Amino acid sequence: MRAWAIGLVLALLSSPVVAQVPTLSGSPVVTLDQDRLFAESKFGRSVLARNESEEAALAAENRKLEAALEAEERSLTDLRTRMEPPEFRKLADEFDLRVEDVRRAQDARFRTLARQREEDRKKFIETALPVLGRLMGEMGAVVILDRSAIVLSFDRIDITDDAIARLDVELGDGLPVEPPQPEPEPSPERPVAPENAPAPAAPTEP
Numbered sequence: 001m002r003a004w005a006i007g008l009v010l011a012l013l014s015s016p017v018v019a020q021v022p023t024l025s026g027s028p029v030v031t032l033d034q035d036r037l038f039a040e041s042k043f044g045r046s047v048l049a050r051n052e053s054e055e056a057a058l059a060a061e062n063r064k065l066e067a068a069l070e071a072e073e074r075s076l077t078d079l080r081t082r083m084e085p086p087e088f089r090k091l092a093d094e095f096d097l098r099v100e101d102v103r104r105a106q107d108a109r110f111r112t113l114a115r116q117r118e119e120d121r122k123k124f125i126e127t128a129l130p131v132l133g134r135l136m137g138e139m140g141a142v143v144i145l146d147r148s149a150i151v152l153s154f155d156r157i158d159i160t161d162d163a164i165a166r167l168d169v170e171l172g173d174g175l176p177v178e179p180p181q182p183e184p185e186p187s188p189e190r191p192v193a194p195e196n197a198p199a200p201a202a203p204t205e206p
Contacts, residue, residue: 030139031147032132033160038124041167043174047120055113062106069099127174128167135159135166 038044076095080088136144147158
């Protein structure tokens with residue numbers, strides 16, 4: 001991968017067409033640190049915060065379930081000396097099955113969260129690509145390379161800071177903005193008779 005990236009850079013730089021391209025960055029080839037782009041942009045931070053919150057909630061739930069199962073196991077152990085072996089074995093087997101069911105369910109949820117993290121990262125990159133494309137065009141560059149695949153480069157061709165700033169402006173935290181809710185209309189107030197006001201006269205029959 002690195003050899004391919006180096007070869008591409010050298011080929012691009014030696015191309016007579018690319019060599020004549022005027023650029024704002026000073027190079028037709030620019031580099032980008034994708035990890036920094038994800039970790040330091042508002043959009044990426046919001047994704048990471050959501051992932052971490054979901055993982056923390058699941059981990060807390062997992063600890064709670066483990067504590068409950070451990071307490072049940074201690075209670076079951078205390079019953080062992082007061083029960084017939086066949087009866088105790090039945091309860092122990094049922095407990096073991098519950099433990100396995102809980103572990104399988106929790107493992108599946110952790111795997112789901114891991115897949116969700118990957119999907120969120122993929123969606124982030126897909127959403128950022130048009131912004132990066134416009135930035136690359138404004139700089140006059142013809143290619144963006146991932147900095148992790150480059151062995152040696154000049155810092156001046158790295159556009160990570162510019163990309164983060166542009167993402168923050170165009171995408172913000174990437175979360176949908178809730179439309180402002182209209183304030184409820186005040187309910188009509190019922191008239192209140194002043195104190196010491198004479199009571200209305202009762203209607204007289206004709």
